[in-house]
Amino acid sequence: MFTDSHCHLAMPELARDWLAVRAAMAAAQVTRALCISTSMEEFPQVRELAHRFDGVWASVGVHPEHEGVSEPSEDELAACAADARVIAIGETGLDYYQMQERKAGRAIADLDWQRARFRTHIRAARRADKPLVIHTRAAADDTLRILREEGVGQGASAWDRSPGVFHCFTESAAVAQAALDMGFYLSFSGIVTFKNARDVQEVARAAPQERILIETDAPYLAPAPMRGKINSPAHVPYVAAKLAELRGTTPERIGEITSANFDALFLARNRRI
Numbered sequence: 001m002f003t004d005s006h007c008h009l010a011m012p013e014l015a016r017d018w019l020a021v022r023a024a025m026a027a028a029q030v031t032r033a034l035c036i037s038t039s040m041e042e043f044p045q046v047r048e049l050a051h052r053f054d055g056v057w058a059s060v061g062v063h064p065e066h067e068g069v070s071e072p073s074e075d076e077l078a079a080c081a082a083d084a085r086v087i088a089i090g091e092t093g094l095d096y097y098q099m100q101e102r103k104a105g106r107a108i109a110d111l112d113w114q115r116a117r118f119r120t121h122i123r124a125a126r127r128a129d130k131p132l133v134i135h136t137r138a139a140a141d142d143t144l145r146i147l148r149e150e151g152v153g154q155g156a157s158a159w160d161r162s163p164g165v166f167h168c169f170t171e172s173a174a175v176a177q178a179a180l181d182m183g184f185y186l187s188f189s190g191i192v193t194f195k196n197a198r199d200v201q202e203v204a205r206a207a208p209q210e211r212i213l214i215e216t217d218a219p220y221l222a223p224a225p226m227r228g229k230i231n232s233p234a235h236v237p238y239v240a241a242k243l244a245e246l247r248g249t250t251p252e253r254i255g256e257i258t259s260a261n262f263d264a265l266f267l268a269r270n271r272r273i
C-alpha cells in the first residue's frame, strides 16, 4: 500500500480523466492521496474531491508563486481548515526561482508579499492545529529564518513537535537537518529518481525512517522512467522503489513506512481534535 502525500488532483491534466487516474492508482496499490490546494479559487474543487472519495484528503492554501489570486487572511485559512477532510495548510513557503531566472528588473527584496503570505499560513496552521506543507525553492535561508522567527518547533504544543513537511525536498543535507531539528518531515518526489540528483539521494538515504514521506507532485515531475509524461499518483511506487534502493529495503516496506508516517503527521492529530 502506498500513500501519495502531495499531488494536485484538481489540475485539468488529472481532473479531466479522474476515473482513469483512480483506476491506475488502484492497480498500483496507491490507496491514499493528499490533494494540495494552490489557490483559494481552486480550494472548493479540492475539498469536494476529499469529501467524495475515501482515501483522498485536502489542504488549503495559496502557492507562493501565485500572483493576482485572492489573498486569504489567517481567519479564512483557519476556518477552511476546520473541515475534517482538510488535514493540512499549504502549499505555502517561498519560491525565488523565477526571480533568479528572469532577473527582469524584479528583485528578491520585492517579494515581501510572498513572505507576508507565508507568515499568514504559518499562523493559521498553528491556530488550526494542522500541519504545514512547505514549498521552498531557491529560498531555503529565508524559509528557515521565517519559520524560526514565527517560533515554529519552539513551543511545547503537539503542533510544535511535528509542524509539517518540507515537500518535494531538493535542498542540501544542512537544510534537511535544520528542518528535522524543527520537527518537520521530509517528502521525496520523482526528483530523487533523476540521475543527477545525487545530493537529494544522499538526504533520502540518510533521513530518519520515522520522518520520511513520498509524493508525486502530480501532474508535474514524473519520475524516471515516466519523465516528461503527465504525472499521476499511480507513479508514487517509482519514488518508493528509489528510496528502497538507496536504503537497502523493499518498495513495499517504504510504502508501509511512509504510509505510517503520513498517518502520524496528518491523521493522528485530526483524530485528537
Ligand SMILES: [Zn+2]
Pocket (backbone or CB within 6 Å): 091, 135, 167, 168
Ligand atoms: Zn510545491
Ligand SMILES: [Zn+2]
Pocket (backbone or CB within 6 Å): 006, 008, 036, 091, 217
Ligand atoms: Zn505541489
